[in-house]
Each structure stands twice: as structure tokens, then as C-alpha cells.
Amino acid sequence: MSRGEVEHVLREKRAWIAEERRRQVPRLGLERLAVSESEARVGARELVSALAQEEAEQLGVTYRRIRIGGQRTLWGSCSPSGTLSFNWRLVLAPVEVLDYVVVHEVCHLRHLDHSQRFWRLVEQRRPGWRDQRDWLRENGPELLAFKASE
Numbered sequence: 001m002s003r004g005e006v007e008h009v010l011r012e013k014r015a016w017i018a019e020e021r022r023r024q025v026p027r028l029g030l031e032r033l034a035v036s037e038s039e040a041r042v043g044a045r046e047l048v049s050a051l052a053q054e055e056a057e058q059l060g061v062t063y064r065r066i067r068i069g070g071q072r073t074l075w076g077s078c079s080p081s082g083t084l085s086f087n088w089r090l091v092l093a094p095v096e097v098l099d100y101v102v103v104h105e106v107c108h109l110r111h112l113d114h115s116q117r118f119w120r121l122v123e124q125r126r127p128g129w130r131d132q133r134d135w136l137r138e139n140g141p142e143l144l145a146f147k148a149s150e
């Protein structure tokens, strides 16, 4: 590449980087939150446990235990042995979003897959679940990137 070509590419890249930066401006205002991870985990466990217990009772299913984790890629999971895992950062999301993730995982206690039967059950339990899924798609990356003050 000639020097001129190199400079041209760099200029284009700079514009691209600036554009990416602009798009990644935090929208949730999380940077203002002075919450420690241990506080957030305690809050997440309380909320998640209450919601999971209520939903499991309604569905007539049982789980073995609840794990609160800090995965950078995952909101929740349900293991075949009945352990429900949730990301503590959910406590920073709107409560309907946290509620949806909990209900989603509790529904997996009945159907451990993403089959039509599974989604029908989710739909029945939380008819507005798509809004929460969309919220997670939109804001999830920022939430997952959040670092607590501790």
C-alpha cells in the first residue's frame, strides 16, 4: 500500500470508530449507580427466589436450588438436575425483565428445550414476554458490561 492509501484507510477507520463510539454511549445511566456487586447479588437472590418460588408453585414444578452468577454472556439457565442460574446484573434491569427471565427458566423445568410447547407455556404465563426479550436484546450488552463499584 502506498502512504496515501494507508492514510485513506486510517481516515475511514477513524470515522468508523467514532461512529461505533457514538452508538455505544450508555443509555441506561448505569455509570451513575454506586452499587457494589455483593449488594446487587443479595438483592438479585431475594427477588429471583421470591419470583421463582411463586411461579414454580403455580406451575406445579420444583427446582433444586438457585445460583446467582456473573456470566458475561448469560441471563439465566436451567440445568437438567434442576438448578436455576441467574445473572446478578438482572437486578439492574426493569423488574418485568427480571421477572421474564425467571419465568422463562422456571418454564424450562417443564420443557427443557425451546420447543413450541415451551414457548406456548411462556406465552401463557407472560403474554408480554416479547417486550422483555426485546429490552434485553437492546440493552443487554450494556448491562452485561456493567462493572460494580467493588
Ligand SMILES: [Zn+2]
Pocket: 104, 108, 113, 114
Ligand atoms: Zn431458554
